[in-house]
Amino acid sequence: MELTWGLMIVIYLFTAGLSAGAMITSNLAFLYGGQEFERVSRWGAYLSPFPISLGLGVLVLDLGSPFNFYQLFLTLELSSPMSYGSWIILFFTMLSFVYLYLWLPETYQKIGQTQQLKRWKKHLTKLMPFLSIAVASYTGLLLNAAVRPIWNAPLLPILFLVSALSTGVAAVILISNLSPWKRARHKELHVLTKADAGLIILECLIILIMIVMGRLSSASESIAFNSLLVGNYAWVFWLLIVGLGLIIPLFMELMELKGKIPVKWVWPVTISSSFLVLFGGFFVRYVITYAGQTNSWF
Amino acid sequence: MTVRMGFVIITSRCIDCDACMVACRSENDVPLGHTRNWVKSSGVQGQFPKVSEVFQPGNCMHCDNPPCVSVCPTGASQKRSDGIVIVEDKKCIGCKYCLTACPYDARFSNSETGKADKCTLCLHRLEQGLEPACVQTCLGKSRLAGDLNDPSSVVSMLIAQYPTRILLKEVGTGPNIYYIDEAVPDIPDGK
Numbered sequence: 001m002e003l004t005w006g007l008m009i010v011i012y013l014f015t016a017g018l019s020a021g022a023m024i025t026s027n028l029a030f031l032y033g034g035q036e037f038e039r040v041s042r043w044g045a046y047l048s049p050f051p052i053s054l055g056l057g058v059l060v061l062d063l064g065s066p067f068n069f070y071q072l073f074l075t076l077e078l079s080s081p082m083s084y085g086s087w088i089i090l091f092f093t094m095l096s097f098v099y100l101y102l103w104l105p106e107t108y109q110k111i112g113q114t115q116q117l118k119r120w121k122k123h124l125t126k127l128m129p130f131l132s133i134a135v136a137s138y139t140g141l142l143l144n145a146a147v148r149p150i151w152n153a154p155l156l157p158i159l160f161l162v163s164a165l166s167t168g169v170a171a172v173i174l175i176s177n178l179s180p181w182k183r184a185r186h187k188e189l190h191v192l193t194k195a196d197a198g199l200i201i202l203e204c205l206i207i208l209i210m211i212v213m214g215r216l217s218s219a220s221e222s223i224a225f226n227s228l229l230v231g232n233y234a235w236v237f238w239l240l241i242v243g244l245g246l247i248i249p250l251f252m253e254l255m256e257l258k259g260k261i262p263v264k265w266v267w268p269v270t271i272s273s274s275f276l277v278l279f280g281g282f283f284v285r286y287v288i289t290y291a292g293q294t295n296s297w298f
Numbered sequence: 299m300t301v302r303m304g305f306v307i308i309t310s311r312c313i314d315c316d317a318c319m320v321a322c323r324s325e326n327d328v329p330l331g332h333t334r335n336w337v338k339s340s341g342v343q344g345q346f347p348k349v350s351e352v353f354q355p356g357n358c359m360h361c362d363n364p365p366c367v368s369v370c371p372t373g374a375s376q377k378r379s380d381g382i383v384i385v386e387d388k389k390c391i392g393c394k395y396c397l398t399a400c401p402y403d404a405r406f407s408n409s410e411t412g413k414a415d416k417c418t419l420c421l422h423r424l425e426q427g428l429e430p431a432c433v434q435t436c437l438g439k440s441r442l443a444g445d446l447n448d449p450s451s452v453v454s455m456l457i458a459q460y461p462t463r464i465l466l467k468e469v470g471t472g473p474n475i476y477y478i479d480e481a482v483p484d485i486p487d488g489k
Contacts (some may be wrong), residue, residue: 004397004407064392064412071372071391082371082395145369146399147469218468297401297466 003293008062013139013285014167015055016089017160018278020136021168023048023096025192026103027125027132033191039184040192043176044168045103049096051171052135056093081142088138092131099124136164143292149224151292153214159206159288163281166199170249170277177270189270190257196277197253200246207242224295233291236283245280249273301380303419304360304446304474305433306453306462310481311440312337312353318432318441322357325420325431332406334358334417335432354477355441357432358383358404358417359465362472366396366405366414375414381446381474382419390414401469419443439485446474452488459486 026044029037060066073090077083102121106114140157153159173192176184184192214225228237252273255261261269314337322328322335335357343350360383367375367383374389375396385396390413397405397414408415420430428434433441444451449458453476462476 004394062393064394064407064414065390066392066412068389068391071374071389075371075373077371077373079368080371080395082369082393086371142395145365146395147365147401148398151398293398296403297469 003290005289005293006062007286008058010282010286010289012055012059012062013160013289014282015051015058016139017136017164017281017285018167018171019048019050019052019055019096020092020132021164021166022051022171023092023099023132023168024129024165025169025172026099027129029188029192030125033188037188037191039182040172040176040188042103042182043179043184044172045100047171047175049093049100052089052093052096056089079145081138081145085138085142088131088134092128092135095124095128095131099128133161137161143288146292148292149218149221149295149297150214150228150288152221153210155206155210155213156288159203159210159284162199162203162206163284166196166203167278167281169196169199170274170281174271174274174278177267177274193253193256193270196274197250197257200250200253200277204242204246204250220295220297224291227291227295228287232294233287236287240283241280241287244276245283249276249280252276299447301445302447302474303381303424303443304453304476305357306442306444306456306476306478307355308438308440308442308456308478308482309352309354310479311438312355313438313440314339314353315437317435317437318355321431321435322417325423326418328415329408329410331409332415334404334406334415352479355432356402356404356465356475358419359402359471359473359475360417360419361474363470365399365401365471366416369395369399371395382421383416384418384421385414385416387411387413401466401471402473442485444489446476448489450488452486455486455488456482 022044026041026048029044030041060069063069072083072086075083076087102117102124109117137157137160140160143151144156169192173189211225214221227233252269256266256269316337318335319333323333326334328334335355337353337355340352360381364377364383367377371393372389372391374386376386377383392407392412394407397407405414405416423430430443433443442452444453446453448454456478457476460478460480460482462478464473464476
């Protein structure tokens with residue numbers, strides 16, 4: 001099959017995961033860290049609405065009949081992940097802007113009473129993790145439902161979820177480190193880095209299991225996975241994902257956690273490791289989207 | 299019994315003249331660069347002097363479990379009660395999900411309308427009591443269409459008489475094009 005879903009879809013898959021991951025990072029930091037993790041919660045809230053908004057714009061532009069997009073919201077087709085997914089991302093995006101508003105400094109909160117807004121913030125902080133998990137993982141179900149080799153891997157929703165969390169945490173680390181205002185404290189960063197390292201290890205395991213399962217399935221699936229390991233996509237898979245996107249940032253984060261990095265190098269290492277995680281996360285979506293389409297059943 | 303529309307395609311009768319593709323394009327105004335039906339070649343098989351080449355025409359299989367219909371987010375892709383899979387243009391947003399879901403690559407994005415496009419089994423001709431354009435034009439009588447549930451239809455009679463195969467059975471789509479590879483000297487009279 002020629003390529004039906006191209007770079008636009010890859011950008012959407014990446015940005016939606018990033019937003020969902022940043023949202024969960026913010027929610028959990030606030031729920032379990034409270035005031036001590038106030039800075040990363042805030043930056044997660046400020047970041048979350050924007051990547052997915054970009055992704056939604058790109059998604060509409062990719063439609064053959066973009067002005068007809070409202071048809072999505074006249075119905076709910078339970079057999080179509082794209083149908084319920086559209087509703088999920090609609091609610092997520094709207095609520096992520098509300099959540100951002102609730103995190104603004106009080107002087108900017110023109111609507112609502114401060115006490116009331118604080119209550120709202122608490123409620124929303126408990127609701128958003130569920131929506132975020134839905135946003136991050138339904139994209140896996142979306143590809144599952146098209147029943148193509150690679151896309152039909154049952155672990156795909158889990159891979160997308162873990163990758164989304166990892167890129168979300170990395171984006172929060174990146175932005176809360178680059179900002180001169182409300183810069184994250186050492187303790188906050190330490191916990192986030194620990195979480196990200198754990199997520200990267202988990203992601204490596206999931207990718208490994210997916211490949212083993214794929215190789216043990218039908219000939220069509222086995223050959224499709226071979227295109228990642230030794231075929232057309234091997235350099236993307238090994239160099240951009242496994243090397244630059246997983247192993248190197250994991251190594252950097254582990255060194256940071258052990259305090260083996262000289263103080264003057266900590267900042268650049270933190271910035272580059274979180275950037276590499278984002279970079280790798282993008283190419284995970286790329287390779288799955290593309291390899292799933294250039295391979296088919298035979 | 300309900301109507302189940304489908305095709306029988308006899309590969310031994312196809313000479314790769316591509317008249318079915320031309321007839322379909324002309325009948326349905328299919329834009330250049332894409333096609334609703336096709337003729338695939340097996341390539342040259344065997345060793346000289348015993349060589350052969352098989353031509354396998356195809357189009358939408360109007361599957362029993364069409365993945366293009368189940369993934370459609372707006373309900374534009376539908377399976378009619380007579381088994382024909384169609385796209386309701388008004389509802390189609392051009393997301394191309396159905397294109398990725400079809401294991402036979404039977405759909406394409408129509409560059410003029412921006413919507414998913416595919417074989418309709420010439421529904422507008424069936425309604426007038428005519429055969430699909432590709433069937434009518436087929437000079438080798440390789441392509442035949444009709445009600446697979448009606449034992450007196452030409453397709454059912456052929457399926458009863460000759461061994462058939464379907465494509466990508468293991469994917470579970472339940473395609474409704476039955477291929478016959480054996481030589482079929484006479485096409486039975488039927489509906």
